[in-house]
Amino acid sequence: MSDQDELEDSGAPLIEHLAELRTRLIRSVAAFIVGIVVAFVVAEPILQFLVRPIEATLRDLGDPAPTLQYTSPQEYLFTLFRISMVFGFGLAFPVIAHQMWRFVAPGLYRTEKSAFLPFLIASPVMFLLGASFAQFVVTPLAMKFFLGFADISSIFAGLMRTAVGTLPDNAAVVAREALPETSEGVRITFFGKVNESLDITLKFIIAFGLCFQLPVLLTLMGKAGLVSSRGLADVRKYAVVAILLLAALVTPPDVVTQLILFSVVYGLYEISIQLVKRVERKRTDELRKAGILDEDEELWDDIEAEAEEDEDDTTK
Secondary structure (H helix, E strand, O other), X not given: OOHHHHHHHHHHHHHHHHHHHHHHHHHHXXXXXXXXXXXXXXXXXXXXXXXXXXXXXXXXXXXXXOOEEOOOOOHHHHHXXXXXXXXXXXXXXXXXXXXXXXXXXXXXXXXXXXXXXXXXXXXXXXXXXXXXXXXXXXXXXXXXXXXXXXXXXXXXXXXXXXXXXXXXXXXXXXXXXXXXXXXXXXXXXXXXXXXXXXXXXHHHXXXXXXXXXXXXXXXXXXXXXXXXXXXXXXXXXXXXXXXXXXXXXXXXXXXXXXXXXXXXXHHHHHHHHHHHHHHHHHHHHHHHHOOOOOOOOOHHHHHHHHHXXXXXXXXX
């Protein structure tokens, strides 16, 4: 066989893989486009659902007809299209994941398939849980803090004016000059823009959806041998600091909301440790049945011993 024939034989599988990849991508893009069209048909009800926490908060604050406005001709259309993009991807994700799986699965062993498939299913489920938590718990609390802040400031100013009336004349004049007026000047009120209101809601949904991926990610890393339950437990104090920083960044400056996010994410971290322990226990049992580990030997004891031997060899 000539060198040219060998080159053509070696290139054939690559061309076949590229052709299959192109087919999978075309099907995924087609599913995404269909998802966008379907989501655009119901984009208005979806928008009403997403801004419902704002509506409920405004009604609680005494607004009988909550209103969101748009200030440019294309803003409302682009807002609906943005919703269609996000929810269209969600509708198309089963098809996209199936196409990804059909492309990757032939190159995996049977054990690898059985190990990877549950994570492919668990990931969207956990994202939906996180998104639901953001929509029904976090966003209402955030809206109550943001929109209620003006009312709190008004009540505080009213109490201060009442207190000023009891001061001596000279002190009362100085105090009144420091207080905002309500009978004169500009009245501060809320006129929400539809795209900005949607933006903060989607940020909460995406942030909490990604936070709820923590058990899936750490368990998958544990199955791949990249992390251990002992290592995760040892860095628990650093994880607490990181989660507190995360809570301060992705939530409004409201202690209640921050504590809720911290409690949820830290709980997911502890659940992840238990899931990784379960993975290690199962792998240890398999290695003991194969005779690789003794009955009184643990998986990570053996790995740490090998790491110490490698470190000694490197030092020498």
